[in-house]
Amino acid sequence: MIEQAKRLDHVKEYYFSSKLREVRAMAAAGKDIINLGIGSPDLAPPQQVISALNEALVNTGAHQYQPYKGTPDFRNAIAEFYQNHYQVSLNAETEILPLMGSKEGITHISMAFLNEGDEVLIPNPGYPTYSSVTELVGAKAVYYDLNAEGNWLPNLEELAKKDLSKVKLMWVNYPHMPTGASANEKLFADLVKFGKENNILIVNDNPYSFILNDNPKSILKAEGAKDVVLELNSLSKSFNMAGWRIGMLCGSEKNLNTVLKVKTNMDSGMFYPLQAGAAAALRLNGDWFSAQNEIYQSRKEKVLKLAEALQCEPEKDQTGMFVWAKVPKGTNAEAFVDFLLNKYHIFTAPGFIFGSNGEGYIRFSLCATEENINRAIKRIKPA
Ligand SMILES: Cc1ncc(COP(=O)(O)O)c(C=O)c1O
Numbered sequence: 001m002i003e004q005a006k007r008l009d010h011v012k013e014y015y016f017s018s019k020l021r022e023v024r025a026m027a028a029a030g031k032d033i034i035n036l037g038i039g040s041p042d043l044a045p046p047q048q049v050i051s052a053l054n055e056a057l058v059n060t061g062a063h064q065y066q067p068y069k070g071t072p073d074f075r076n077a078i079a080e081f082y083q084n085h086y087q088v089s090l091n092a093e094t095e096i097l098p099l100m101g102s103k104e105g106i107t108h109i110s111m112a113f114l115n116e117g118d119e120v121l122i123p124n125p126g127y128p129t130y131s132s133v134t135e136l137v138g139a140k141a142v143y144y145d146l147n148a149e150g151n152w153l154p155n156l157e158e159l160a161k162k163d164l165s166k167v168k169l170m171w172v173n174y175p176h177m178p179t180g181a182s183a184n185e186k187l188f189a190d191l192v193k194f195g196k197e198n199n200i201l202i203v204n205d206n207p208y209s210f211i212l213n214d215n216p217k218s219i220l221k222a223e224g225a226k227d228v229v230l231e232l233n234s235l236s237k238s239f240n241m242a243g244w245r246i247g248m249l250c251g252s253e254k255n256l257n258t259v260l261k262v263k264t265n266m267d268s269g270m271f272y273p274l275q276a277g278a279a280a281a282l283r284l285n286g287d288w289f290s291a292q293n294e295i296y297q298s299r300k301e302k303v304l305k306l307a308e309a310l311q312c313e314p315e316k317d318q319t320g321m322f323v324w325a326k327v328p329k330g331t332n333a334e335a336f337v338d339f340l341l342n343k344y345h346i347f348t349a350p351g352f353i354f355g356s357n358g359e360g361y362i363r364f365s366l367c368a369t370e371e372n373i374n375r376a377i378k379r380i381k382p383a
Contacts, residue, residue, distance in 0.1 A: 010135045014128065015353040023347050034376045036303070036364045037347040039177070039321055041240040043295065046284055049239065049277045056276035066269030068260065070098030077279035078248050085210075085286075086218035094253035095226070097260060098278075100245040100270060102207050102232035105259075106171075107133050108266070109230065109249070112259045113169055113201055114139040121170035123154070125178060125354030125361075127205065130171040142167065147357055148315065152181035156194050164198045173205040175213055178354050178363045180318025182213060188222040195228035201255070207234035207247070210289045212296050213319035218250075226252045230259075237321060238289070239281040246270065246278045296321060299366045302373040309380045310340075312362060323364040324351070333360055344379045 016038055027033045056062055069075065072092070079092040090096055099105045106129050114120065116138035122130045124143035134141045144159055146152040154172070172191060174183035188204075195202040202219070209216035220231050234247035249259060303323045307314050312325035327333045337350040349365070351358030368376075 007136055007138060011132050014132070016349075019347075023341070026341070026345070031345050033341075033345050033347055034368065034372050034379075035347045036306075036368050036373070036376065037349050038367065039237065039365050040242050040367055041237060041321070042367050042369065043240045043292065045240045045244075045277075046281055046288055048284065049241070049281045052280035053273045053277035056273035059272060059276075062272040064272075066272050066275065068264045068269055070096075070270065071272065071275045071279075074098055074275040074279045077282040078250070081282040082218065082220070082250065085216055086221055088218050088220045088250075090220070090250055091253070095250060095256065097249045097256045097263070098270060098275065099232070099247045099249055099263075100267065101236060101242075102205055102234040102247040102249075103129055104245075105232045105247065105249045106130060106205070107136070108259050108262045109169070109203055109232075110134060110137045110139065111262045115168075117166070118168040119164075119166040121159070121167055121200070123171060123173060123176070124356060125351060125358035126171065127173060127177055128353060139168075140166075143355065144170075145357055146176070146179070146181070152176055152179040152315075153183065153187060154191075156190050160194065160198070164200065167198065167200050169201045169203065170195070171203055171205065172219070174217070174219075175206075175208040175211075175319040177208060177320060178322055178349070178351065178358065178361075179315060179324045180320045180322060181315075182215075182319050183217065183219075185217065185222070188217065188219045188225070191219065192222045192225045192227075192229060196224070200228070201230065202228055203230045203232065205232045207232070207237050208320040209233075210238040210292075211319065211321045212293055212300065220250060230255055235278055235281055239278075239284075240292075241278070241281065244274055244278070246274055296366050299368070299370055299373060302370055302377065303364045303366060306373060306377050306380065307364065309377055321366045323366070325362055325364070326360055327362050333362055337362060344376070346376050346379065 075092040075096045078096045079090045082088045110133045114137050118139045119142045120134045122141050131141045204219040230251035236242035307325045311328040314325040327336045333350045340346045349363040351361030
């Protein structure tokens, strides 16, 4: 009997990995499941991206190992993207590191900066990977509260009163998943100050800034940010390329070189056509986002109707590709999600999987066709 490593003792299988097995089994048994659970864009990537990928397939050297730091053209496209959309100037040679999605970056950053016993500030609620990777590397998760009363933003004044001497890293994620809250420039400036005063590396995970968000922002625009900040970004949601596994990490040369020490020992570069396709995506103009957002906006209106039919209470002013809502008073969210799945065959995500402050909430994904959302509404409220 070979035992698993101790580092896995506190790590559970990702909720969706196990829940989707159950959902697939129901579908295989003939149930017509409407999936509003997971944020995997169902829309097609831009046509220019598919063409660039195809053309790159026959390039000389396309099938060889690629540079560890990504191709120069892809890095240049990232620099142009940051300049055009966030007004952030990055050195394409030294301040950009392409990644296989931002999820891999969470692991690399944690391995690169955390020692056993170091503390890590993690949003509650938040993306579950921050905590599981923290556990995997033997560091200690210290949760900071986000709640509706505080507009799902961190209270840095309160945090500063705590003993932060062991805290080395803080995860922030604006626009925020699962609540759809967004940060303003002041919060980003305050986070930079907080990082500097307490010697904490601040990492903003920013994959949602172009979905139903009028004002995309990067924390790297805050003055002096590069000294203490890293930012993860991704093409998964912005360009419907989640399965491509392609994203980026931006920040100071020194911090990126630290991450590179881990990454160069983990993979050997990304397939050239993926990088060529991703560069084409990043060079598209804003019309791409407007067209996507028109679709997401009408889906959102339908999902809000579905939420109303279920007597859920959606949060106000949400950005991103989800609707975050309170379940009806007196209802347990996990039981509510199971009830929706078993009775109506509608799959949604319970808020508790994002942390204890997600208790009592449910997350609806906008990655479903309007037709399917309409069908879901009809199942709840037959005409
Ligand atoms: C907050 C957050 N960060 C990161 C990711 C992972 O994105 P990627 O596909 O770039 O790895 C997700 C995906 O759902 C997410 O919600």
